[in-house]
Amino acid sequence: MIIATGSVNIDENTKLAEQAGADNEEALKDLKTSMDGKITISTQAPFNDGVDHADGDLWLIQSDNVTTAMYTYGAGGWSEKQWDQETLNVKELSALSANLGTINAGILNSVEIDSSTIKSANLTEDYTSGGVHRQLWIDYNGFHYRNTDSSGGQNDVKMNDYTGMYISRSGGGTDSGYNGHTSIEGNDISTGNVNADGVLSNSVGTTTVNTSHLNMNLSTINSYTGSFYFEGGEGGSGEPGADVHAASFNKMSQLSVKRNIQDVTGDYALAQILGTDVKRYDYRLSDNSQQTNIGPIIDDENKIGSKKYDISSDMINSQSDGVSIDNEVGLLMAAVKELTKRNSDLQLRVTQLESEVKA
Known part of the structure; x- marks a missing residue:
């Protein structure tokens, strides 16, 4: 028995049921059409395989069960199917080999890039590790690397077309007094300090060179100040001069490089020699292994x-901190010539007196 508790519009419900059946029938029809499409699997691109193809047929290119391309049939021909990037969701690509042409991307994170050419207007890296701030950038100005430690000290390495390579160190904190730089350009090395077991270069220009071995295959050394100092200890230490060992020393003496040429009389040279005290002495910081020195002393x-x-003031160099060996030898030469002349005159007078006595 059916008991109706309210009014029901039977005609309306019947119409809705008929509409739903029609929609389902259309969906099944579309699905059947798709299911009836043929799928061809081959290792080659679509070719005339002797089969009549209809719109909706698929042609898959596979190698070792890996699909590399998909074609759809329509309008009497095959066209390769393109996939929109928004429909792709790939967690991991184990291998990607393709001629990609131009790739536009925001950020590319990679462990290793192997390429014949990498072109970029600007490459940068900026991070802090172990309390050291490291920065690296490459742009149209060249290459630049800098690290800054927690005390503010910086190491800089620059390289470009104009200055070659420039390496500098500026100290910070307790290391604030440590500053220096090295510039390498062409065959020239210019630096404030060079500390090394060995330096081999065609040209070395520096304020101070501290090294156990300095090997130079060159013909000219230029000094901006015109002076070279060979001292014990670090450069500018004020310690006694170091011993210099060489086979010979040749002083430049061409007339073409000299001016203000004047005579030095024998009497003047002899007076300078006689007015100079000659003493035996040791340097204060020397030990018993070093040779005792003999020569004049500058009382400073x-x-x-x-x-x-x-x-003699002629023996003191322009800095008043050393003896001019050249002037010392020159005065001795003039003095010897004067003494030789006087000795010859005396010998002549003695000979004349002996002749007069015999007569």
Whole structure:
């Protein structure tokens, strides 16, 4: 028994049921059409395989069960199917080999890039590790690497077309007094300090060179100040000069490089030699293994008028901190010539006196 508790519009419900059946029938029809499409699997691109193909047929190119391309049949021909990037969701690509042409991307993260050419207007890296801030950038100005430690000290390495390579160190904190730079350009090396077991270069220009071995295959050394100092200890230490060993020393003496040429009389040279004290001495910081020295002394501790030791001003160099060996030898040569002349005159007078006595 059916008991109706409310009014029902039977005609309306019947119409909805008929409409739903029609929709289902159309969907089944479309599905059947798709299911009836033929799928061809081959290792080659679509060719005339002797089969009548209809719209909707698929042609898959596969190799080792891997599909590399898909074609659809329509309008009497095959066309390769293209996939929109929004429909792809790939977690991992184990291998990608393709002629990709131009790739536009925001960020590319990679462990290793193997390429014959990498072109970029600007390459940068900026990170902090172990308390050291490291920065690397390459742009149209060249290459630049910098690291900054926690105390503010910086190491800089630059390389470009104009200055070659420039390496600098600026100290920070307790290391604030440590500053220096090295510039490498062509065959020239210019630096504030060079500390090395060996330096081999065609040209070395520097304020101070500290090294156990300095090997130079060159013919010219240029000094901006015009002076070279060979000292014990670090450069500018003020310690006594170091020993210099060489087979010979040749002083440049061509007339073409000299000016203000004047005579030095024998009497003047002899007076300078006689007015210079010659002493035996050791350097204060030397030990018993070093040779005792003999020569003049520049008294740089007492005022004029109370000097302990006398020395000709012609023997003192322009910095007043050393003896000019050239002037010392020159005065000795002129003095020897004067003494030789005087000795010859005396011998002549003695000979004349002997002749007069015999007569």
